[in-house]
Amino acid sequence: MLEEAEEIGRRAKRARLRLGMTQADLAVDLGRTQGWVSKMERGQIELDRVGLLNQLSAALHIHPNDLIGRPYVASAGENQWQTAASSIVRELRRFDLTPVFDGTPRASGALWSEMTRMHRLRDAAANVAILRALPDMLREARALAEVSAGHEREEAFALYGVMCKFAHTAAHALGHPELVAMACERAAWAARLSGDPVLGAVVDWMRAWDMWATADWTDSLALLDKALGDLERDYDRGDQLTVRAWGSLHLRAGVSAARAGDPDKAQDRVAYAKTAADRMDAEAGPQVYDRHSLTFSSGNVAIHAVSVALETGDQRRALELNARTDPHVVTVLPNSRQGHHHLDLARAWLWDGNRAKALTELETAERLAPQLIRNHPIARSTLRSLVYAERTITRERLRHMSDRFHLDE
Known part of the structure; x- marks a missing residue:
């Protein structure tokens, strides 16, 4: 696993060369520097955001799985x-x-x-x-x-x-x-x-997710808005299944906008989703059966707000939003959603320079949803960053100890 970053870089380089593309050309497509591309191809930069991974894959005209070598090699039983x-x-x-x-x-x-x-x-x-x-x-x-x-x-x-x-x-x-x-x-x-009447919009929710693989953020937003328009009448009259779908579509749109580099629009979409969640919470009587398996709730809105902040590179806001979130609305979520959330927090703490808390959050994510986290490219990237940082610190400590022991004399 420690060699994955280098292998990803080599795959990216091979794909670039097949296209006859220079590092400078790829840098322009990505809005990065040529030096960044060079480091990425040598495995010195982690692709620690799904949006970045998808953007690079789209620029190289390959599927993200081809870039990261997924499905990952595992034992015969695990395959x-x-x-x-x-x-x-x-x-x-x-x-x-x-x-x-x-x-x-x-x-x-x-x-x-x-x-x-x-x-x-x-x-x-x-x-x-x-x-x-x-x-x-x-x-x-x-x-x-x-x-x-x-x-x-x-x-x-x-x-x-x-x-x-x-x-x-x-x-x-x-x-x-x-x-x-x-x-x-x-x-x-x-x-x-x-x-x-709702299933077609659920399918559009699925399609928008697939568009992320090719970094088609604008198309994803357009599709989600079409689906929202299809549901508008039933949403206005308060149909519970429609309200769930409406909120879920806005959350997906929020992530799309964040990855497109529009944090204001992303936060607006999360706010629309919160309105839908509040409407659900105010509903008297039993909730209808979630036959479309969208599991939309106030907790889901809260963890998406954290995710959206992180996608825009604002880990401080992500951590502040998490600190203001009632833990109960998160702990009642399915393990799959909690696992994603703790993975986001691991990244946020890592980017904020607190590796101990990052590791704790990553361990929590794995405990809650082991299959999901062990197969998640961002989880693997986060773990590699933690391991590399620890190795670097250990080497530096050994060098200082060697100096104190005068081993080179």
Whole structure:
């Protein structure tokens, strides 16, 4: 792992040379200096922001996974998730063929109940378990759509679309771009057949995430605004599922704006999301079932505010926002969201010069969501920075001790 930064730099250099691009040309594309590019290619600079990683990949016309070598090399047992991912890809490829399913599919109500298990796995960031469960579930939902009519058929397609969203999230976390793209396409197909007034906007939320891989921040914002426009009428009348989607879309737009270098717009989007969360909190009676698995809440808004500040390079603001956040709204979030948040705090403390707190936050993130954090490129970059800094300090301490011991005399 300590050699990853150097290998990333070598991959970037090979991609640049294949394009016949000079370091100066790449520097102009990135808004950096030629010296920065040179250091990056020698592995002396960590790509410690997703936005920066995506921007570099887009300039080199390669996928970010190709740059960072993801999926990462692991043991044979740890690589078994790729078998499950391939099974899902095969199932999604045959979406318009007669489904292969033995027996009679269960009714949509029973399948929605089964989906609560997927929510729990997603909340725990158990992405491998999600991928292993999905092939059979996709087949059953597709079989239900084949044998039913009317509302039941629409619900079968809604189930299929939300299953694609679970596949999409897990594939992003583990680094499987083919499954990411195909899951998004099939979710859009299912949404059109579902009769679900919110699912199409959820798919746009997914598509905007995919646009980040190519640093298309402007297109991402335009798509999210289109989705918000589609939901506006139902949002105004207070439909709970629409309010969740509305807030989630604004949070995604906030991150897009931050990565586009517009902190004011990013903060405005977080403020819009907070309005939606406040509206949810003020709702009397029980909350509706979160069938789209967006888990939007006040806590989610709070941790996105921290993330947005960090994406704009303002770690002091990120730490101040975290200090003002009620810890309870964070601890009730799913482990997957908490893991992301503590990873953000690890970066913030690292950039602020407090390596001890950075390591503590990174350890917390790993404890909460081990699969997510160990496979996250920014977590690996943060850990490398901590290790390199410690090695440098140790070398310096040994040099001073050697001087005191007069070992060179």
